[in-house]
């Protein structure tokens with residue numbers, strides 16, 4: 647049961663205030679085409695397993711509150727809109743620094759809780775870096791011609807460099823979907839390696855845009871190739887595809903991460919993104935990670951939610967936990 651899965655690590659209130667891990671970065675490896683060719687995804691088994699996840703008994707009371715706080719610590723609080731302004735980004739950063747009302751945090755014993763990162767377009771990186779100064783919260787930039795990733799290759803590399811120079815500590819790159827759709831694994835590997843090199847010390851999340859990859863088998867293969875080329879995280883979606891993060895896709899990517907760890911000893915992070923807006927969905931993802939990968943992955947250095955509106959619903963649930971009353975969702979707008 648989900649409640650047992652999440653309850654057996656800790657019900658303590660400091661569950662979310664865990665120190666950042668010190669996981670070595672993924673150095674990558676040579677492209678292993680045999681491994682890629684052998685990657686399989688059994689759609690019906692995956693869909694059966696995914697369908698069984700949300701229906702489980704939900705977590706209650708202190709356990710739920712603790713795991714919702716853990717979820718907050720793993721959010722890349724995101725705004726990726728054409729009408730983003732400096733003011734909106736500054737408000738988002740204030741929310742990242744204090745994601746839940748102070749009195750609620752105090753009642754939960756969670757003072758100091760922050761989101762995992764703030765995620766913005768390149769043009770907003772400097773504003774976010776300034777607004778987050780001293781907080782320790784990293785800024786993630788979506789680069790490489792996000793969301794389609796079809797600008798000239800040298801410009802995509804230059805964009806990464808500019809985002810890093812502006813202070814981004816994490817770069818979310820988008821892969822060329824056509825390399826996957828045409829089975830050109832060498833091209834995908836070379837592209838990912840170049841992106842990783844351009845990131846330097848900044849951690850790189852590879853966005854697969856799984857809704858555009860055609861099959862779960864392609865998702866499995868693309869996950870492996872990006873990890874072989876040195877991705878620190880693999881991420882489902884830009885949030886702009888017609889289908890974004892789903893549980894079946896997550897299972898496939900998480901199992902690729904598990905395989906990669908078993909063969910190389912390296913832990914690669916996972917970021918489902920797009921359309922995750924409800925606290926109960928966040929709990930399903932956390933239990934899935936715990937079951938498939940184990941506790942070590944339930945830390946912000948190895949797990950993130952890419953989400954613009956999830957925090958509002960979590961805050962609402964936490965307010966209910968503390969006060970017994972629900973407030974209107976508009977009271978918890980993120981930006």
Ligand SMILES: O=C[C@H](O)COP(=O)(O)O
Nearest residue numbers: 885919920921952953954
């Ligand atoms: O990477 C993050 C996504 O763009 C956020 O998507 P969302 O607005 O559906 O939460």
